[in-house]
Amino acid sequence: MISLIPQTKQWIMKEGAGFASAGPLAAELRLEREDPRLERQCHRLFPGVAVQVETASAGSGYSARIGRTDGQDAGSRKPADEQDWPMAAGKREGYRLRIDENGAAIWAPDAAGLFYGLQTFRQLMEQSDTMPAGTIADWPDTALRCMNYDLRQTYSKPERLVAYLADFARYKVNGLLIEYEDKFPFETYPELVHPNHALSREQFEELKREAHEHFIEIIPLQQSFGHLEYVLRHDKYKHLRETEKSLGELCPSREESYGLVTGLLAEMMDRHPESRYIHLGCDEVYSLCECEMCREQYDGVRERAFIAFLNRLIAFTADRGKTPIFWHDMLDKCPEEELSRLDKRGIAMIWIYNGRNIDSEVSALTLKFRKLGIEVMGAPAVRSFDWAEHQNYPVIVNRVDNLLQWTETSERLGIDCMVATNWTGPFSLGMPYGVFETTWYPMLLHADLCWNRGSDPATFIDRFLYQFHGIEPEVGHAKLGNYRIEDYYDIIWKLRDEVRLNRDYAELIAIMHDYEKATDRSRAIHKYLYRWELFPGDAAERRSLLNNYQRNHRGREDVRPRMRAALERYQPSDMAAHFVSSRFYLHDYLEKTIYRELGMNLEE
Incomplete structure (x- = not known):
């Protein structure tokens, strides 16, 4: 083969x-x-x-x-x-x-x-x-085949962000959507630059240079309505929130809001002169029209307020020679009479990450936008929330299903840009989802299907194991028998001895598997603690709890240093520590509180 x-x-x-x-x-x-x-x-x-x-x-x-x-x-x-x-x-x-x-x-x-x-x-x-x-x-079936760097939570070291461009190009990826947030080296807004993890000007220029070298177009994403926590958390800008509680959502009725966002957009566009597009974000503006000014100015109609502000941003970016993109969701249920007011120079990027009805939902939205002369792009996900905020690698059953459905739909509708969104967290103040290096499997499935929509999904896992890990199909199947496209994260840690390429990624997944095995036992302890209330002082009950506690504690503490060491290959040390803390915080808290109260120990 x-x-x-x-x-x-x-x-x-x-x-x-x-x-x-x-x-x-x-x-x-x-x-x-x-x-x-x-x-x-x-x-x-x-x-x-x-x-x-x-x-x-x-x-x-x-x-x-x-x-x-x-x-x-x-x-x-x-x-x-x-x-x-x-x-x-x-x-x-x-x-x-x-x-x-x-x-x-x-x-x-x-x-x-x-x-x-x-x-x-x-x-x-x-x-x-x-x-x-x-x-x-x-030849490619999809003109613009994009991956995604989300720099809001934990992410790879700058030198790795650069090096991965060659890996993307190897698999014929030609676009990269980057949400920099406060990791962008702003010059006009230095107060927004992260003090420790922002890209230096030299790193930023190298990233752009290497993207061009590998025929990859960068699409910068500058949030301009919602998800502006990194801006509106500052005292200098918090008066621009829609409400005091809406930490990341901008009030469109204040002229100062427009001045702030266009200032951010102007620098982002100026620093990406070779990019044809600028992504305006504009998703999940949940508190829109809750402030009194917006209710009065837009008669309390959320879509009207949204479109009025978005139109100003589209005009601003289009007049500077860029094609603006925005997420579709705030206009999902928008009445046609309101939607008809939307500036036709913008492109709606439809993101739908779950469900069995991708074709019907995307088709309805595409028809709705195209009927008004607004073009669309597509965005499946190689990692998203998936009702598992602390996932350590993608929920692959959902991701494979999403990618395969989107492939059929994009072919039928002629959608010519597909972005594999790869979110590091729900927003900048949330818990990190997982590690970029564990997402290569769905990323390359996306690359495979974007280039060739007729590619055979049944052979993908064998092709990936060979291309990415150097495992010949007969070797993998001889050891494990049959496996399918959804089984990668269940089998790769079992094939570590057979891995000849990218062994460190396989080891990282194995460590995450060991962590999950240990913490599953932790949930069992939580579940049965009530028995101590039912049978206080019972020796058998205490022994049962103690046995579970000791196994759990030793398993977790065995994983902790290995997880930290593995992550430091890819992430700055303090960022790796942040990720480890996010995974062990609950268990450490229970150690200091309820386990100590119950007298749990390792010696008895």
């Missing part, structure tokens, strides 16, 4: 010898327009390869050959006959790849397509010393 992520569209195997990749290689690039990124990518993907770059004639697109340095003249071969590639011809970001005994030849209409052809060739080289002869035609 050849395990590719994403799966390719068309692959015609040919008889005869394939390409033996052992030994010295040479790469030749012919580009219609110069793009130094491609030459650098060849050096990165094939270390030590001699790379020659030539300028091709106008209209010939981009091509590359990678062959042996033993005198074979692969460069004299003609491009693949267009009649063999009726579906690939001219597809943006598509490519055509031919492999024979002399090497590989790749053709593409643009630089990004050639880049993705190189990624496929690289995956093939990594799987065998001899690649099969044949031809591949491949």
Whole structure:
């Protein structure tokens, strides 16, 4: 089995010898327009390869050959006959790849397509010393295929945020939605910059530079209505809240609110000059129209207040040359007469993360917006609340179901941008959901399905285990028998001895599993404490409680230092400590209170 992520569209195997990749290689690039990124990518993907770059004639697109340095003249071969590639011809970001005994030849209409052809060739080289002869035609089904950095809670070290861009690009991701919050290096609002964890200007510039290097477009997200806790918590701005209790929700009736938000948006846009889009946020504005000013100005109609303020923001961003995006939810039930007032230059990003009716719900919303000339984008989730706030890795049954439903719906509706939201917490003042590094499995499923909506979900877990962990399907199944797409987090810790790639991620998941095993016993202690009230002083009852307590305590304390050490590979030390504290706080509190009161100990 050849395990590719994403799966390719068309692959015609040919008889005869394939390409033996052992030994010295040479790469030749012919580009219609110069793009130094491609030459650098060849050096990165094939270390030590001699790379020659030539300028091709106008209209010939981009091509590359990678062959042996033993005198074979692969460069004299003609491009693949267009009649063999009726579906690939001219597809943006598509490519055509031919492999024979002399090497590989790749053709593409643009630089990004050639880049993705190189990624496929690289995956093939990594799987065998001899690649099969044949031809591949491949192109994306979704134009903008995005991942998500949410920097509000616990997240990866800046150098890892940069390094992961190459991993995204390997799997043909070309967009990244970033919610910086107070981690953005604001210059006009220095009081909003986090004192410890904000990106430095140098780190921010490196992040943008590496995104461009890997053909990834950054979409900055600047909250502008709700989820502004990091702003409105400051005494300087708290008078702009809709109500005293609404810690993160802005009052749209105050002109100062508009001045604050447009100031934030202006700097965010100016610092992302290559980004076509700016995401305005605007979700979950729960207290809208609760203040007296808003009730009077908008007759108490929440949608009217929302649209009036949103229209000003859309106009502000569009006039500066950016396409504004907003979350859909505040307009979910909006009457058409109110919705018709919405500025058509904005794009509604529909986020629906759960339920069995994604198609009907998204279809109704898409029709509602498009009828008024408003385009839509889609946002499934690779990690979200899932009624499990302290999850340590995604609730994968929900995430797989959500991604598969969205894939069918986006194909039918022609939705051309899909963002895999990956939330670190419900909001900046909440408990962290989990660790970014445990989300690679659903992230790559999203990448697989966005590129090729016809990709086979039944083979994804085997392809992922091979691509990401180096576990061949026959090895995994020989050890564990059958498993399905939803079983990854249940099996990867059992396959640690077989893992050859990204072992540290598998170890992290194993540690989280050990934590959950220990804390499950803790819930049993809580549940049976009432028996001590029923049978005070009973020796058997005390022994039962003590046995459970001791097992639980030892299990938790065994996990705690391992969890902290594992997290510090990925996160700053104090951030890792914050995550560990969020997981152990309740248990530590019970130790200091009820367990001590009951005289629980480890010696008896």
